[in-house]
Amino acid sequence: MDKSKQQVWLSIREQKSSENTLLCLLQGLQGVTTIIELVNEQKIHGKIDSVDGYSNVTMSDADILTLNGKRLHCPMIFIQGRKIRYAHIPPHIDISKTINRSLGNLRRMRANIRR
């Protein structure tokens, strides 16, 4: 399961902001197949590969639905964090658990860097 999640290198600034904001939730959603809705009313359905400190998301195996009804398929897509409006969270995911888990990961990352 860990191999499917890409390891993201977060700068110290990004790590701190992830700990203090809901970015940790997005980072906990890595490896989950969801829908991300953009500001331009497009919906992208795919597996979230990685989320960085600026909420930029890379997705793999993505289906993009444009407003005209066109569907495009991309093996990999990079979404600018600022252009995201919604990130749907599947009902089976517990929000507080994912936040706690990703906070733990961030602490471990910090500890590893210190060594």
Place this chain on the structure above:
Amino acid sequence: MERDPTLDFASDQFDALKALYTKDLKPPCDDIQPYDNLASYWAAVQRQTNRKTDRASASNQPPKTAAAAAKSARKGIKINDIATKSARTVNKEKKLKNKAKPNVLERMKPLNERKSVHIWTRSYDKLRGICRGFVAAFDKHMNVVLVDVDEVYTLPHYFMRSAGGKNSSKVLAETASHDSTAAAVLHLLANDPSSENYSNLKGIHACSLKSALQYKVTGTDQFRRIKNFDITEDVIKTDQSFIIVRRYLHQVYLRGENIVMASLANVD
């Protein structure tokens, strides 16, 4: 009034305990600093001794020979540093270590229970829609995690030609005759002035959105239902300029940039 020898500070028979319990008894000096307890007195004494050692170490005289002076200068600097690191700075560093750094969960502590909330969302310069849901998490950017969300939003009509214009409004009119709430919604929406007046359109969006939110969708074949990627959306109203869509979402993460306003929803 004769001075009681037990209460006289200068006498041999001075009784401290008695003096403490007598009211309006002041020591002979005017500018004495009274302390509440022994601990604060000892802390004050410690501070004074620290200051004395700081001054003493600072005024250490250098030795006579140059080599010895250089050696002791290096040593002296070290010794000075340790001595000048007074109790004050050491305590400061201890406090910083022990202070808990707040993470996102601790900052959310004021929100104990999930509150039902109306969140107004925006699309560049327009009001987009209203989300009604329970706030599960939030942060300083106003990013919000909503649970159990009913969302009503508008899209500019030219975006969704496939949604169908005339048919859906006909269907809406037919159902209105049977259902009183539908009739009320239709009446409200029908009273929108023409789309030429753009500034009015923004205001009307708000009213129609709220009424559309309160209207409960019954039956599956009354409105045009679109299903994309496991999300079913109902196109409630179409017009020359905009369409209103309504949908239900289980859990959403909404980015704070898109929020205009949040208000508490009254639980009916």
